[in-house]
Amino acid sequence: AQTVTQSQPEMSVQEAETVTxxxxxxxxxxxxxxxxxxxxxxxxxxxxxRQEAYKQQNATENRFSxxxxxAAKSFSLKISDSQLGDAAMxxxxxxxxxxxxxxxxxxxxxxLLTVNP
Amino acid sequence: xxGVSQNPRHKITKRGQNVTFRCDPxxxxxxxYWYRQTLGQGPEFLTYFQNExxxxxxxxxxxxxxxxxxKGSFSTLExxxxxxxxxxxxxxxxxxxxxxxxxxxxxxGTRLTVV
Numbered sequence: 001a002q003t004v005t006q007s008q009p010e011m012s013v014q015e016a017e018t019v020t021x022x023x024x025x026x027x028x029x030x031x032x033x034x035x036x037x038x039x040x041x042x043x044x045x046x047x048x049x050r051q052e053a054y055k056q057q058n059a060t061e062n063r064f065s066x067x068x069x070x071a072a073k074s075f076s077l078k079i080s081d082s083q084l085g086d087a088a089m090x091x092x093x094x095x096x097x098x099x100x101x102x103x104x105x106x107x108x109x110x111x112l113l114t115v116n117p
Numbered sequence: 118x119x120g121v122s123q124n125p126r127h128k129i130t131k132r133g134q135n136v137t138f139r140c141d142p143x144x145x146x147x148x149x150y151w152y153r154q155t156l157g158q159g160p161e162f163l164t165y166f167q168n169e170x171x172x173x174x175x176x177x178x179x180x181x182x183x184x185x186x187x188k189g190s191f192s193t194l195e196x197x198x199x200x201x202x203x204x205x206x207x208x209x210x211x212x213x214x215x216x217x218x219x220x221x222x223x224x225x226g227t228r229l230t231v232v
Contacts, residue, residue, distance in 0.1 A: 004159075033218050044121075045160075045208070045223040052218070091159050095218065103148065103217060104173070107159030 002027045002094050006108035013082045014116050020067075021077045021111045023092030030054075031097030034068070034075045035105070040088040048090070051075065053097065079113075087115045121224035123209050129230045130199055137195045138227045142211030149192050150221060151184055152208040153177065160208055166192060167214065199231045 003026045013019035025034070036048040051059045051068045059066050063083075067076045079086055089112050093105040122141040130136050142149050147168050152160035163182070164174045168189035178184075181199075186192040196203055206228050210221040 006159075035220055037220075037223075042225075044225040045210075047220040050218075050220055093159075097218065103212075104150065104162040104165060105160075105221065106162070109157065109159050 140209030146211035
């Protein structure tokens, strides 16, 4: 079974600075997808960024980018120019690419990000 | 379309009572998922439907839990004889099978408190 580990329960960053959230995963599969989701307090989970395992190029979405190291099974999220609205719980998630009964997402425990003004 | 809708947002119930939650997915999405999230944890998979068929159930889904998706539209999750350990946020998500490797759309969840 796949596992996702987020080793940083909490992180903090100053507004306008850069922060990196860590995620490692364990899988024997070669085809899979990785996601970062953001969950603001009392609000719904929102997809931040996704990465396809067969693509070597790191995904970027505006101020959000990832560092995907497939051999190391590492998938970190970098937030540049942090804004107050970035404060939230961030979850790393894994999804198998093989289909069948493996459509579910497996989540890490999350990292609570605080943005200080 | 207003996204994935879950009702109620909050539910407080006494131990031993039955509760039912509803999820209305995005209308064109054929896959629907239920997750449970406890404090300080990431969401844990409970079950998923493709159209009206329930295709997978987690071991977390004990005999007291049942989920349905009649006609492949909305879904209900029922918990019978609730226990304090059932207190959690219950999340629903939906996706379109041809695009769900792009991620799922989540609802705001139903927070259950069993007293």
